[in-house]
Amino acid sequence: MKNKFIAIVGIVFVSVILSGCASLSYRLAAGDDENARLSALEEIKYLDDKGKAQTANDLKEYLNNSNSSVRSRAAEALLKLGPEAGIPVFISILADKNQEIRIMAEEYVAKFGSKALLPLLKTLDSPDKFQRAHAAYALGEIRPSLLEVTRRLFISMGEDDKYVSGAARDAIIKTGIIDIEDLLKALKSENGSSCFGAAFIAGKKKIADKRVLEALLNNLKFSNIVVKNGAENALVEIGTASREAVEIMLEKYRTDDDFMKECLTVIFGNIGIPASETIVELSNALKGNNNRLVIAAAESLCKINSSSEGILKNIITLAASSDLERKITALNCLGKMRVNYKDISECLINAFGDNIVLVRDAAVKSYIKVAYLSKDSGDAIGGFLNSENKYIRESAAKVAGFLFSSAQKDYVLELTALLKDKEKIVRIAAVESLGDLGMRSAKAMPELVKLLADNELGVQFAAKNTIEKIGMLSKPASKSLILFIDDENLHISTAVQNSLIKIGQKAIQPLIETLKESNNKVKTKVAYVLGKIGIEKGSPMMKEAALALIAVIKNEDAEVRAAAAIALGNIGIEYKESIMALTEALRDTDDNVRLASVDALGLIGSGAKSAAPFLAQTLKDKNNKIAVHSRDSIIKFGNDAVPYLNEALKDDDSVVRSYASDALQKIGTSDAYEALRKYKASGK
Helix, strand or coil, rough: HHHHHHHCCCCCHHHHHHCCCCHHHHHHHCCCCCCHHHHHHHHHCCCHHHHHHHHHHHHHHHHHHHCHHHHHHHHHHHHHHHHHHHHHHHHHHCCCCCCHHHHHHHHHHHHHHHHHCCCHHHHCCCCCHHHHHHHHHHHHCCCCCCCHHHHHHHHHHCCCCHHHHHHHHHHHHHCCCCCCCCHHHHHHCCCCCHHHHHHHHHHCCCCCHHHHHHHHHCCCCCCCCHHHHHHCCCHHHHHCHHHHHHHHHHHHHCCCCCCHHHHHHHHHHHHHHHHHHHHHHHHHHCCCCCCCHHHHHHHHHHHHCCCHHHHHHHHHHHHHCCCCCHHHHHHHHHHCCCCHHHHHHHHHHHHHCCCCHHHHHHHHHHHHHHHHHHHHHHHHHHHCCCCCCCCHHHHHHHCCCCCCCCCCCCCHHHHHHHCCCCCCCHHHHHHHHHHHHHHHHHHHHHHHHHHHHHHCHHHHHHHHHHHHHHHHHHHHHHHHHCCCCCCHHHHHHHHHHHHHHHHHHHHHHHHHHHHHHHCHHHHHHHHHHHHHHCCCCCCCCHHHHHHCCCCCCHCCCCHHHHHHHHHHHHHHHCCCHHHHHHHCCCCCCCCHHHHHHHHHHHHHHHHHHHHHHHHHHHHHCCCHHHHHHHHHHHHHHHHHHHHHHHHHHCCHHHHHHHHHHHHHHHHCHHHHHHHHHHHHHCCC
């Protein structure tokens, strides 16, 4: 006893030396000194029950600390304090607003194992939903082999709150201790949460008890859709693992009404291969008069055995139905079959010629799937691109746009030829497929551009979208598109410019190259497009674009010079060379060039402040429009423009003085107001 007392005194003494006056809880959780923390952990061993309770209470505040390391150390210390001191603190934290903290408390309280069972069971009655939910989760982590715990969790599973109900359900699954009677009671309950939870448990645990299966089958007619879906999912999970369960469901199928047959048909399909013994009944259902059942049977059969020649034969027969819904369902199912691709392809090609677009689209989608699995089917599509039937040509063109794997033929040339087809629907299908083929279609660009002037708006719209899609992927395609930027057909020229603007960054380099090489009309339009695209600041192409535009701002053609000036402004390039070129252009003999330069400097703004004295001079321009624009542009230079506007206030022309006064007023700095005050005091 004396030795123990000496040991306690020694530990306390060392702790005090190491940590000064810091509290035990601080040293355990928040202190930076690891030696002090380790010493504090030793000190815990010698605390009496009252000391442990006090320390646990003190540690509680550290469980809410913003620092995760502090929280973890506090939680570890609480574990060391033992269940009587630690469990109440952790349970109280289960109600915290912070989910991360609640989850931590849940994980740690579970580490106390069976000693935490009773407190957690009591917490299931807490008024706080978070406490109830996390208590349930913690019980699941402990995995007690006690039926009483599971029964209490079944009660919580019936709560309206989904968070609590779900936690209780998951905990029951983890414990694995389930009384079938308790499960049946929940399945037969009028409580939707209990029914759904019990079905979920039955499915996850794959409980093939006949009474459970009967209860689940009855719940397929439950008015609550969540309960119904839960029962369906459970039956699927059980059916995949139990042949006996499938037999029970099949017997129910044979004896119940059409609604039950329909539900079970869907379930059999989702079970898949383990439900193979239902194939005869489902095949017979294809011949019935109940459309919903026929459709469900077709969809399930191709899931159960996609390699069955017999099922394929029945599906092909169904595809010949005069009923639209049955036909479309059958065509969709053919895309899921994995046998006799030749017969499947023939059936789908036949549907390509149907005059109903929904039928054709279903056939196209399935043919694309088949073509990926059968090279022969993919290769065969080319022969139908020249069919006399416009619908077959359209459908074949749609399929061709998705055949681009290395093992399949590239149909770009054939699709390009179809751009001249007399039928609008064929042209649109060919255009859209070329877009789907992406970079491969770059060589089709000249023919696609022609369709921008097609007499059908739908074709024009499709062509524009495809041109932009290809241009964004392929530099050669953009370069090819630029060739039409000055097309004699104004509609094409305008559409090309708009498409290049939409293509954006991918088109910049080809545009710069064209700017250096082309005639003046093309230069004008290229400069316009470059300005509209704009270039990301810091882009390597920025300076190259600036230099190209600076070169053409000195062009002999005034229209080119004006376009280059405004492009520099729209791009917003602040290079010294750009500002100098625009400043020089303020003295251009052409009004439009001067106006464009004034506006460009305004667009660049304060970055062009070196041009301020020259821009102030253009307030005197003989063209009033240029003078007004100069006033508006120089305002954007802010205080840097004040000295030059101050000089303009001394001009003999009252209009110039008025423009300068307006600009200073809008600049609104103290220097600007001082200049205005002196101007007004002068009496001019």
